[in-house]
Amino acid sequence: MTNDVCFLIRAFSGGGAQRDAVLLANGLAGLGRSVSILVLDANGPLRSLVDPRVDIRDLGRGQKLKMAFALPAVRSAIADARPAVLVASEASGNVLAVAATRFLSSERRPRLVLREVASPMQAKTTDPYIQNRLAYRLAPWLYPKADLVLALTEPVRRDLVQHFRVLQERAVVLGSNAVLTQSKDVILNALNRDVEPDLLVAVGRLSKEKGFDVLLSAVALVKQNAPVKLVIVGEGPARPDLEAQIKTLGLRDTVQLVGFQNDPGVFLRRAAIFVSASRHEGLGNAIIEALAWGLPVVSTDAPYGPREILQNGRCGELVPVDDPEALARAITANLGRPHDERVCKERAADFTVENAAKAFLNALNLQGISFH
Known part of the structure; x- marks a missing residue:
């Protein structure tokens, strides 16, 4: 054959x-x-x-x-x-x-x-x-x-x-x-979000390069000034360390590690903000999936991919890598801030x-x- x-x-x-x-x-x-x-x-x-x-x-x-x-x-x-x-x-x-x-x-x-x-x-x-x-x-x-x-x-x-x-x-x-199996028309016209205004979602393998330790530190800072919840979708070798950090930071009622999910959209459709804290990326597929849901994105300016996907900040906010304070400020600023879902979806449709x-x-x- x-x-x-x-x-x-x-x-x-x-x-x-x-x-x-x-x-x-x-x-x-x-x-x-x-x-x-x-x-x-x-x-x-x-x-x-x-x-x-x-x-x-x-x-x-x-x-x-x-x-x-x-x-x-x-x-x-x-x-x-x-x-x-x-x-x-x-x-x-x-x-x-x-x-x-x-x-x-x-x-x-x-x-x-x-x-x-x-x-x-x-x-x-x-x-x-x-x-x-x-x-x-x-x-x-x-x-x-x-x-x-x-x-x-x-x-x-x-x-x-x-x-x-x-x-x-x-x-x-x-x-x-x-990345996206839907057609451009489906992406642009989907109207099935059910937003929880204090919910942050992150998606990725639980490993060092994804920076979830930095994200947890940032969420602890955000929580000092605003009610917030975080769902992390993914599995990997860093889970024990992240669970220990959640306990140390007093975030057990704030953060859920839900493991690998075939359909992260179950959580993305409810999110107020998608957050990526990666130290480096090949591209950033999870960011693209979040944009397809019309989500505002806060991401580290990791090499390489987030800046390219977010078009130098046009489609989301970029912060320095390994800086929980900057990440926390960006999350806080974007909670409740109006954004243009169509801009996000149009960018996602390129993928x-x-x-x-x-x-x-x-x-x-x-x-x-x-x-x-």
């Missing part, structure tokens, strides 16, 4: 990078392309998001196939699928894809597209997955071998060129990301699955990458 595009994904239990890849695959299938997903671990909630038109190839055969032992299975799957284009995401997947396509004959080798979904200069030391941190050490030698490396922001594109040896002409800013799929195909076309 021959595919136009194969996506290499670490796991269906993964986070933003894997979800983006699944939605982009769906978008390409919706545009009539033959698409398959090669996945090392096919168990997880993201599997239910895969479009029926997308072929799933479970390389672990029901088990979790570790990245370190995946090379033979990936090479075999590529030989079977014979894709015109192989797309990988996140550092470990990118390195694996380069290794799997090395030394293939020109007739069998697909054109290789890597998606850099993080801020690599920060992630190479702080990524929560050790395989990604190790992969970034190899990236300066392997990333340049790809036909195209896609970045989500211009600063990341510059990092790829300056620090990871990617040729200028092969490093491209995609300009969109597959639909359809837009991302079209931008992806355009990037391939500009590089002279075609299908069979």
Whole structure:
């Protein structure tokens, strides 16, 4: 069987990078392309998001196939699928894809597209997955071998060129990301908010780079002057530390850690403000989802993504990273402040699955990458 595009994904239990890849695959299938997903671990909630038109190839055969032992299975799957284009995401997947396509004959080798979904200069030391941190050490030698490396922001594109040896002409800013499954019309016309005026919502993996420790400190400051509640949606290794901090700050009646949720919209539709306290980002998908609900956003000016999404503050307020006092002031100022929901929604509509799929195909076309 021959595919136009194969996506290499670490796991269906993964986070933003894997979800983006699944939605982009769906978008390409919706545009009539033959698409398959090669996945090392096919168990997880993201599997239910895969479009029926997308072929799933479970390389672990029901088990979790570790990245370190995946090379033979990936090479075999590529030989079977014979894709015109192989797309990988996140550092470990990118390195694996380069290794799997090395030394293939020109007739069998697909054109290789890597998606850099993080801020690599920060992630190479702080990524929560050790395989990604190790992969970034190899990236300066392997990333340049790809036909195209896609970045989500211009600063990341510059990092790829300056620090990871990617040729200028092969490093491209995609300009969109597959975040929202709704159409632009649905986003602009949705009227199903039920706002609680004192509710803050934050969404993300409970890990150091998301800055939830700073957010908790900021909420403690806000609470001194205004009634406020905070719901944090997400799961991760920092949960015990955050629970201890909540207790220390006396926030047990103020803050809820509700864990991973398939549909954060259950909480976003009730929120007065969406808050992001990240120390660094690949883009900031949760910010986009909040804008789609018409929510006012307060975010750190983290590298990279929030400033680009919020258009230098036009669609939300930016504050310095690791500054709970500034974050608290911005939250307090935005509680009850009128804002233009349509501006938020119009910006979010730039990040639909359809837009991302079209931008992806355009990037391939500009590089002279075609299908069979």
